[in-house]
Amino acid sequence: MKVTLSCSQCLADYKKNPTQDLEMFLRDPFLADLNEDGVYVGKCTRSHKLEAIISHPKFEMLFQSGALAFIYGFHREAISSAATSLERFFEFCTFALWEKLGVKEEEATRAWKELSKQSERQLGAFYSLYLALLKTPFPVSEFALQKLVTTRNKVIHQGVIPTREGTKGFLKDVFELIDESSRRLEAHCGDEMTKICLRETEHRRERAIAKGIVSSDAPTLGIGYLVVGGMHAEDESFDERMQILWRQNSHSIRRMP
Ligand SMILES: [Zn+2]
Numbered sequence: 001m002k003v004t005l006s007c008s009q010c011l012a013d014y015k016k017n018p019t020q021d022l023e024m025f026l027r028d029p030f031l032a033d034l035n036e037d038g039v040y041v042g043k044c045t046r047s048h049k050l051e052a053i054i055s056h057p058k059f060e061m062l063f064q065s066g067a068l069a070f071i072y073g074f075h076r077e078a079i080s081s082a083a084t085s086l087e088r089f090f091e092f093c094t095f096a097l098w099e100k101l102g103v104k105e106e107e108a109t110r111a112w113k114e115l116s117k118q119s120e121r122q123l124g125a126f127y128s129l130y131l132a133l134l135k136t137p138f139p140v141s142e143f144a145l146q147k148l149v150t151t152r153n154k155v156i157h158q159g160v161i162p163t164r165e166g167t168k169g170f171l172k173d174v175f176e177l178i179d180e181s182s183r184r185l186e187a188h189c190g191d192e193m194t195k196i197c198l199r200e201t202e203h204r205r206e207r208a209i210a211k212g213i214v215s216s217d218a219p220t221l222g223i224g225y226l227v228v229g230g231m232h233a234e235d236e237s238f239d240e241r242m243q244i245l246w247r248q249n250s251h252s253i254r255r256m257p
Helices: 008-016 058-072 075-100 105-115 119-134 145-157 164-211 238-253
Strands: 002-005 030-033 039-043 049-054
Touching: 039 164, 049 164, 058 075, 058 164, 058 238, 075 105, 075 119, 075 145, 075 164, 105 119, 119 164, 145 164, 164 238
Parallel strands: none
Antiparallel strands: 002 030, 039 049
C-alpha cells in the first residue's frame, strides 16, 4: 500500500509564493510504500531530497492505508487495515492511560508483551483503565464495537468479500469510534497522548539512526492529508475527509508504478 507524503521544502517554497490553492499544490505528493519503520528516504516530485520520520502514531497510518485501499477499490484490504488500526488505537490509549497513572515506559512495555498475544486481553485492559480514569464504562454498544469485530472476522477469517458500501460503512464506524473516543480521552489524558505520540516518533528516529537509514537531523514529517488525526476543521465529517483524500489521490493513482 502506498502512503502520500508532502515535502517540507515544497511547503516552504509554497509559503514564500502562495500563487495557487494549497490543496492543488499538494495534489502531486511523494508516494511511498507504507513501512514498519515509519522512515522514508527518496525524492519528491520536484526533486527535493526527502528524508523523514513520520510523526503520526501507527493507528493513524494504518487507517490511512485502509482509506487509500478503499479509494483504490481494495475492499478486503481496507477492512483489514481499518480493523488493525482500531486495535492499535486501543494500544495507544492503553499506554497513554498507563502514563497518566505514572507507570514507567519499561514496565508498560513489559505488561503489553503479555497482553499483545490476545486482542481480548488488550480490550479488557483498555476497558478497565478507561473506567478507572473516566469513571464511566467505555461505550461499547454506542460504537457498535461487536458489529465491527464480527465484520472483521467474516472478512479476514472466512474470506467474505465485502461490498463497496459495506466497506465504506465499516471505515466510517471505525473512524467515528476513534474520533469520538479520542475527544473524550483528550479531556483526561491529552498531555499523555501527545507524549506517547512523541515517544513513538523518537523511537523510530533512534532505530533509523542506529540502522544508518537517516542522518541525526532528519526532520519529522506529517503525511499529506490524514483522515484520522491531523489538522481538520472541527465539524469536518468522515465523508468530507474521504472526498478530500480522493481529490488528492485521483491524480497520483494514474502514475502509480
Ligand atoms: Zn519537494
